[in-house]
Amino acid sequence: MNDPRPVIETQKLTKTYRMGATDVFALRGVDMRINAGDFVALMGASGSGKSTMMHLLGCLDTPTTGRYLLEGRDVGSLSAQERARLRNQRIGFVFQTFNLLPRLTALDNVALPLLYRAAGKQGNAEPASPRKRALVALERVGLAERAGHRPTQLSGGQRQRVAIARALVGDPALILADEPTGNLDSSTGGDIMRLLAELHAEGRTLLLVTHDRAVADQAEYTLHMRDGRLLP
Amino acid sequence: MTFLNVLRTALSGIAANKLRTGLTMLGIIIGVASVIATLALGNGARAAVENSFRFLGSDQIQVSGQFAVEDGEPKPAGKLLSYEDGLTLTDAAPLIDRVEMTVRGSGKVRHGQTTLDMTFTGVDAGALTSMIADGKVQPVGWPAGALLTSEAFLARGRFFSHSEVAAGAQVCVLGYRTADDLFLGDDPIGQTVWINRKPCEVIGVIAELETVDEQERTRAKPNDAFYLPVSTAVQSLFENEPWVEITAHVTDEARMDEAKTQIAAHLRTRHGIEQGSDGKWLDDFRLTTKKDILGVQQDAARTFSVLLTALAVVSLVVGGFGIMNVMLVSVTERTREIGVRMAVGARQQDVVLQFLLEAALLSLAGGLVGILVGILSIPLAASLNAGLALLDPASIPVALLVALATGIIFGLYPALRAARLDPIEALRYE
Ligand SMILES: Nc1ncnc2c1ncn2[C@@H]1O[C@H](COP(=O)(O)OP(=O)(O)OP(=O)(O)O)[C@@H](O)[C@H]1O
Ligand SMILES: [Mg+2]
DSSP, rough: OOSSSSEEEEEEEEEEEETEEEEEEEEEEEEEEEEEEEEEEEEOOTTHHHHHHHHHTSSOOOOOOEEEEEEEHHHHHHHHHHHHHHHHEEEEOOOTOOOOOOSSSSSHHHHHHHHTTTTTGGGGOOOOOOOHHHHHHHHHHTGGGGTTTTGGGGGHHHHHHHHHHHHTTTTSEEEEEESSTTTTTTTHHHHOEEEEEEOHHOOOOEEESSOOOOTTTSSSEEEEEEEEEEOO | HHHOOOHHHHHHHHHHHHHHHHHHEEEEEEEHHHHHHHHHHHHHHHHHHHHTTTTTOOOOEEEEEEEEEEEEEEEESSSSHHHHHHHHHHHTTTTTTEEEEEEEEEEEEEETTTEEEEEEHHHHHHHHHHHHTTTTTETTTTOOOOOOHHHHHEEEEEOOOOHHHHTTTTTEOOOHHHHHHHHHHTTTTTTTEETTEEEEEEEEEOOOOESSSSSTTOOOOTTOEEEEEEEHHHHOSSSOOOOEEEEEEEEEEGGHHHHHHHHHHHHHOOOOOOOOSHHHHSEEEEEEHHHHHHHHHHHHHHHHHHHHHHHHHHHHHHHHHHHHHHHHHHHHHHHHHHHHHHHHOOHHHHHHHHHHHHHHHHHHHHHHHHHHHHHHHHHHHHOOOOTTOOOTTTHHHHHHHHHHHHHHHHHHHHHHHTTTTTTTHHHHHO
């Protein structure tokens, strides 16, 4: 692989929160580059800005200053609608708290991103129905037989696997996981990490936040943050 | 997101809060029911007029005399409306192309040994057609809804021709029972009967008739009748000049008021009517159109309608704010859900659509119940408005539209609030 294509490229990314009279500098200029097919762990002390960074990379939030190129496109110049489209099609986000919709079945939760796609716009690239594709994604995480269950009828590890299936279903360029094992015991967390490692082996690009060195060791390499900066 | 999916999402949102949504729908229900009742009142008044004045076409003006009641007897207020008044009308009023006149009197009708005291009617050649168009009577046993023809209305012979009416021919047409009473089963056609000592030849017998309205059948006597040409009746059957009823046909329905002015001018000249001290004409006649009657009826319904409309508006606004409240609570309760949906790619318009549709479904459900309540309340509205209220079929789509509009207008603010949520804040919401 000569000069691999970057999926993520940030230049002097900053994020400042205004809290009354004082400013909280959550990010103080982050230059990050992650290539296609990478499996990267992001570590750092609590409050060092990891989640803030993930939200910016996931197009869920906008930086105060700096540039963010996702697959070469400058996200800062995009409208809210175009950013929603990126979240929908190019990014799969896995949360620490799963964030499944309690009233939907596992299958419907997984299918949710596909429902927000303009039907037929992709032409023949979209042959299967959302539910069929959702079932394939649930199979991929080993939960096909739980398709009709609601989140409350599933264990923590199963919920996180449903959430990962939801992140996968749209075939994104990038999977972002913010402490995906943070709410799970170590053996369940291990299952989740094995699943993520498999996804990497299939060629997916993953960025994962963790406090657990053992978890980080499963990634190809680890980035460290401290006080809003990326350590060299 | 496809419409079906939006619908499914919205429906499940409503189902989650059945009691609360039911209560807030109350305003919409009352509002929509009032809309239905209001329109039923207007429609009832219109239908009543249509029914009782069916014979008065919308291109016709009825000219009648004014009467004052003195000592319990009606006395003409001025000059009588005469046959001459009617005859000269077509020439004097350019917008009038034809008049029909009717005159009524009582007399003794004799044939052979039999003498009957009865009311006779002087009519025009078109009277039979008018009677059919009026639709109050039909040949006995006539199948409901079947088209009536003048042939079906005649048992024997024929009705008057225009030339017979113009010439004042000594001819007559008998009602079914009158013919039976006078001729005891013999064929009356070509025979001579005597009315007030004047001879006239029977040229036709009307078929045996019954009123269309079954309740009227015991009272009405449509088969006791004696018709003559109006000219014949006026010229030879009265000692004093009789008063006539005139129906004037206007050439242009759009110019009814102008036609009325022309008729009034003609009659004022002929009757020598003057203006009173206040500049008003002291007319001894009255001009009536279908629109006039409708106006009077609708005025009566209007006061009540205004009240109902006010009730409709107030309840719809109350219901609207109820929906707004439910939706605001729903948006707050589902903040995290909105965050999740945004995180997986819902655009602002997707969120707006979801909550707007939810509000619309709420109000539409209220609207449907309201329509039912409205229809059931029509008898009540009728009892408060002299029995005049009739469901207007067009009011159902109108009511649904009103309900839908209420839901969308009052659902807009909560929906926009949901769409303006920040994804991160929404995801963090507890
Ligand atoms: N919405 C906000 N308003 C104000 N300050 C914020 C907000 N979000 C984050 N911060 C601050 O920004 C800094 C970085 O927060 P962030 O959540 O990115 O840390 P983290 O590295 O993810 O921590 P942890 O490991 O505990 O999850 C913290 O000081 C935090 O208090
Ligand atoms: Mg964090």
